[in-house]
Amino acid sequence: MALHLYNTLSGKIEEFRPLEDNEVRMYACGLTVYDYGHIGNFRTFIAIDVLHRFLVQSGYQVRHVMNITDVDDKIIRNSSRAAIPVKEYTAKFERAFLEDTITVNIEQPIFVRATDHIQEMAKFIAELESKGFAYRTEDGSYYFRIAKFPNYGKLSKRDFAGMEDGARVDVDEYEKDNARDFALWKSPKPGEAFWDTPIGRGRPGWHIECSVMSMETLGESFDLHAGGEDLIFPHHENEIAQSEALTGKPFAHFWFHARFLLVEGEKMSKSLGNFFTLRDLVLKGHKPSSIRYLLSSVPYRNQLNFTFDGLKQAATSVERLRNFWLRLTAANFSEGATATIVQLALETVQRMKSALEDDLNTAQAQAAIFDMVRKANAAIDNGEIRKDDVAPLLAAMDKFEEIFAVLKDDDVPKMKSILEWAKSAGREQDISNELLEIVQS
Structure with missing residues (x-):
């Protein structure tokens, strides 16, 4: 038997066959570094890691790229509120994310950062405009013209044919019922970060980032694109539209999506008090190996009910x-x-x-x-x-x-590292006796 995976694009379990016999090129949406990664994020990242590891175990050469989104609406909003430059604001969360992936033994992919590819994004948008798939508005923003891409909706299984031509949505995240021409490039508002490019001053929309970074690192067509189920629409739907409009070729052949988790039977939410980052759990005295084991114990397409x-x-x-x-x-x-x-x-x-x-x-x-x-x-x-x-x-x-990746007993040094971080971050009150007992034993 060969590897069979559920392909969101086809809606079926299919035999996984890479485009090249012994090589797999896969791209995963990583963390948007406006905050620390939560256990829902890491449920997805560990599922992707299990896939990566099994592909390697099966004999494939795997080129695994994961992006770090270090500019989007939430980052712009939060950095503006904190009166901190975007780069400075995201740096600590990016560093923490990379450390956290090591904490739970994620085999390190090739990390790519959105802000390192701004000029390539501007070039991509200019080419879309030249083909008639993008247009510029009076304020200098650019939008993707959905009506010109007849296959829009093929990933999320929605028919958008009756959508009003030219209606626009300028936020990065929205529901299917609000589908409109989406922002490729956003002109800067007063006080916002921006970049100077041949298409004007501004910043990229969220969706264009992954299209550009995946194609820059893996080519115009590649084997597999992965992420959480919340990214199916609009993010991954928009990636397909942008990419295939530009190249005329299939973008990713397999789409792999991990399901949400619940916490004690309820949706994870800060308002419910059941929202936990990976670091929160370690501060409570839980070992990284236990966290990884639990988050990998339920098949990725099934809902995992995280309980203590x-x-x-x-x-x-x-x-x-x-x-x-x-x-x-x-x-x-x-x-x-x-x-x-x-x-x-x-x-x-x-x-x-x-x-x-x-x-x-x-x-x-x-x-x-x-x-x-x-x-x-x-x-x-x-x-x-x-x-x-x-x-x-x-x-x-x-x-x-x-x-x-749970048998090696290296939990204590990892927990000590997070203990030291908590002390330096002013979170001494969150350090549990259970954690102290483990690191001092």
């Missing part, structure tokens, strides 16, 4: 796996091999592979490794494990670790 009981169970699961690893490597087994144990290890590797090939069914992959651990622990207790059984069991654990 679930996080405790995840910690127990990780500890059980680590203890089994230590038990295998520390014990002195007698010579020989047990055919049933060797077969168990081989079957476990195949079960994990089959589960992940089935639209990244992480729950089934985790179930397979725990089934092996349970049976192997029982065999150790009964004196049925031999020296030559250890290598295939460890090989199965290695295959698991290549994807889930």
Whole structure:
């Protein structure tokens, strides 16, 4: 069986076939650095990381690019309110995001920053205008002419044919019912950041950023584009329109979207008091490995209900796996091999592979490794494990670790780093006794 993934573009699970036999080019929408990354963000980023890791494990050469949005409406608004230059405002959140990806063992992609590609964005817009897909308004802004792109709506499965020609929306985020010609370039308002370009003074719209950065780094057509389900419309729909209008070629062939999570059965919201950044959880004393395990435990297209009981169970699961690893490597087994144990290890590797090939069914992959651990622990207790059984069991654990990345016990130094950050950021009141006990043990 080959890897099969749900493709949002077709609305079906399809066999994943890269455009080039042994190479996968994938682009993921990363964090908009107006704040620290929350657990919903990291549910998506970890799902994308699992995909990246499994593609590598399957033998592909993977070029994985992830953007950092460091200019958009929210950033402009917040930096203006704080009276801080955009670059200075975003720098600390960008740095924290990169640190957080390491904290939860995300295999590092190629990061690209929006503000490093402003001139390329202006050139892209000028070319769209020359083809009749973009137009300039009196204030110097540019908009994409949706009516000229007949396939608009093919990703979000909406028919926009009856939309009023020339109606415009100038904000980055909006609902499907408010679909209008969207902003490619925004003329500056008093006090706002801007860039001087051949198309005028201003800043890019959010959607143009990813079209330009993905095509600059991966080419006009590439294999897979990933992000959270909230990006399907308008962001990814608009990316397709801009990109395919310019090139006349298919943009991304697969579209991979991770579903939202709930927190204790409710939508995550600051107003409900259930909004948590990754750093919030560590300050409460939860290990990064437990967080990663829980966020990867439910298949990416299913809704994950994040609970603190679930996080405790995840910690127990990780500890059980680590203890089994230590038990295998520390014990002195007698010579020989047990055919049933060797077969168990081989079957476990195949079960994990089959589960992940089935639209990244992480729950089934985790179930397979725990089934092996349970049976192997029982065999150790009964004196049925031999020296030559250890290598295939460890090989199965290695295959698991290549994807889930929770077995290495490096939580404490990561937690110490966040503890020091909290002290420097004036968040001493958020440091829990549980965190202090872990880092001081």
